[in-house]
Amino acid sequence: MSPQTETKASVGFKAGVKDYKLTYYTPDYETEDTDILAAFRVTPQPGVPPEE
Structure with a gap:
C-alpha cells in the first residue's frame, strides 16, 4: 500500500479568474x-x- 499524501491548493493554482x-x-x-x-x-x- 502506498503512503497517503495531502494536496494543498496554495502550493499550485487555485481555481478562478485572476487579475490580468x-x-x-x-x-x-x-x-x-x-x-x-x-x-x-x-x-x-x-x-x-x-x-487586458
Whole structure:
C-alpha cells in the first residue's frame, strides 16, 4: 500500500479568474533578439481594464 499524501491548493493554482495585470502583464519587459512580436488592434470595451 502506498503512503497517503495531502494536496494543498496554495502550493499550485487555485481555481478562478485572476487579475490580468497580476499574472501576465509585465510593463517593464524588454524584448530579446529571439522574441517573436505581434500587434493586434482591438476595440476597447466599457468596463474592461486597458491592459487586458
